[in-house]
Amino acid sequence: MDDKLNVRSLIDAEKGVVKPAIYTDQAIYELELERVFARSWLFLTHECLIPKAGDFFTTFMGEDPVIVVRQKDGSVAAFLNQCRHRGMKLCHAEEGNTRALTCPYHGWSYGLDGELKSVPLEEEAYRNALDKSKWGMRKVPRLAVYKGLIFGNWDESAPGLEDYLGDMAWYLDGFLDRREGGTEVVGGIHKWVIECNWKFAAEQFCSDQYHAPYTHGSAVQVLQPVATNKPDGAPLGEGQTDKPAWANGLGGVQFSGNGHGSAFFFTEKPDANVWVDGEVSTYFRETYAETEKRVGRVRALRLAGHNTMFPTLSWLNGTQTLRIWHPRGPNQIEVWAFCIADKAAPDSVKEALKKSHARAFGPAGFLEQDDSENWVEVQKVLRGHMAKQTEFCMQMGLGFEERRDDGIPGITNNTFAETAARGFYKRWADMMTAESWDEIDAMAGIELKEAANA
Numbered sequence: 001m002d003d004k005l006n007v008r009s010l011i012d013a014e015k016g017v018v019k020p021a022i023y024t025d026q027a028i029y030e031l032e033l034e035r036v037f038a039r040s041w042l043f044l045t046h047e048c049l050i051p052k053a054g055d056f057f058t059t060f061m062g063e064d065p066v067i068v069v070r071q072k073d074g075s076v077a078a079f080l081n082q083c084r085h086r087g088m089k090l091c092h093a094e095e096g097n098t099r100a101l102t103c104p105y106h107g108w109s110y111g112l113d114g115e116l117k118s119v120p121l122e123e124e125a126y127r128n129a130l131d132k133s134k135w136g137m138r139k140v141p142r143l144a145v146y147k148g149l150i151f152g153n154w155d156e157s158a159p160g161l162e163d164y165l166g167d168m169a170w171y172l173d174g175f176l177d178r179r180e181g182g183t184e185v186v187g188g189i190h191k192w193v194i195e196c197n198w199k200f201a202a203e204q205f206c207s208d209q210y211h212a213p214y215t216h217g218s219a220v221q222v223l224q225p226v227a228t229n230k231p232d233g234a235p236l237g238e239g240q241t242d243k244p245a246w247a248n249g250l251g252g253v254q255f256s257g258n259g260h261g262s263a264f265f266f267t268e269k270p271d272a273n274v275w276v277d278g279e280v281s282t283y284f285r286e287t288y289a290e291t292e293k294r295v296g297r298v299r300a301l302r303l304a305g306h307n308t309m310f311p312t313l314s315w316l317n318g319t320q321t322l323r324i325w326h327p328r329g330p331n332q333i334e335v336w337a338f339c340i341a342d343k344a345a346p347d348s349v350k351e352a353l354k355k356s357h358a359r360a361f362g363p364a365g366f367l368e369q370d371d372s373e374n375w376v377e378v379q380k381v382l383r384g385h386m387a388k389q390t391e392f393c394m395q396m397g398l399g400f401e402e403r404r405d406d407g408i409p410g411i412t413n414n415t416f417a418e419t420a421a422r423g424f425y426k427r428w429a430d431m432m433t434a435e436s437w438d439e440i441d442a443m444a445g446i447e448l449k450e451a452a453n454a
């Protein structure tokens with residue numbers, strides 16, 4: 001397929017027009033695995049999940065299974081989780097501790113460093129002629145850690161992780177750097193399948209606050225007042241409101257940069273997006289001063305927002321969900337949701353966070369179900385011949401992009417906008433059509449200059 005021609009004919013991110021074949025077409029999907037997932041920085045795991053030598057965690061980069069292993073010297077390495085003999089998945093456990101990785105098919109065995117250490121019947125079967133040094137596990141060449149999160153990239157020529165993040169690091173810090181000691185994962189990882197294209201989920205968390213008042217209308221009616229009324233009975237402070245975040249008159253911001261996005265509301269309340277749990281609300285209020293000192297007022301209060309680091313890592317402040325949308329063909333994703341807590345939080349708060357996270361954004365969470373039902377229903381509509389050819393509108397706030405002078409970085413807009421969605425799809429189309437990272441960077445430069453001059 002002539003990918004350049006087709007991709008550019010399916011999407012005009014600058015004008016905000018999308019043809020839905022990008023959500024259903026198998027050839028587009030295959031190209032995504034090659035050009036997006038094999039060239040982007042992808043979240044692998046949290047450092048706290050592999051603290052000791054020999055600890056491992058298995059995950060995916062796109063559809064490629066990978067294993068992340070803590071080495072004897074304390075460093076981290078990641079490998080394709082595939083045996084070099086006949087391609088069997090090497091490690092089938094989700095996590096654990098081991099001294100070697102032995103293939104369940106014929107028993108080839110690899111060290112923690114990925115080297116092939118032994119093969120059964122080496123003398124009889126291979127006549128001692130196998131050069132084991134050539135058949136180690138395939139290593140992920142680029143790894144980087146950002147405040148506890150471990151990322152990998154298959155592309156040796158990709159920019160460094162911090163350049164890739166750009167202004168998104170400012171938003172990520174507002175989630176990961178709220179207290180001394182950083183964060184950890186609390187409880188297990190919820191994993192489930194949703195019948196939708198990965199871009200619906202990633203785009204919504206990147207950009208779409210517009211759905212919140214309507215899609216989550218029932219949850220807002222029933223639950224939001226509990227959080228905003230201050231569970232300990234304290235009166236509302238000056239400038240505080242018991243209205244939902246989008247109705248409090250304080251507005252909000254949407255950010256776009258390098259394909260990443262964030263959309264959030266301004267609040268005056270450290271616990272504005274906590275929803276239900278009294279203990280968690282109290283915790284956010286009691287630790288507010290430390291957080292404000294570390295990340296400043298806007299980010300300390302910025303609990304009412306969601307975010308996507310391109311392509312598939314999303315998080316929500318307050319309910320503390322960090323999730324990755326693993327693609328499974330054009331019509332399915334596997335969601336992996338982690339509950340993130342400040343390491344310094346008391347155990348009782350971590351326990352309460354785990355519950356409030358599951359209630360809101362576990363597989364049966366009241367907000368999770370609202371969101372995923374929309375994606376599943378859109379994907380079902382796209383089985384139709386006419387539906388597949390009917391363009392979507394992505395023009396909210398088009399032309400009203402701005403740069404702010406209050407320290408909030410990047411290209412921004414009102415929180416109710418599709419600026420970050422357009423940025424997300426621009427990066428997607430750039431990656432799908434560019435031969436190299438130099439080309440991708442050159443295309444990103446054009447967008448930023450134009451937006452700044454707008």
Ligand code: FES
Pocket residue numbers: 083084085086087088103104105106107108
């Ligand atoms: S496929 Fe792994 S040992 Fe044969």
Ligand SMILES: [Fe+2]
Pocket residue numbers: 211212215216367371
């Ligand atoms: Fe939502």
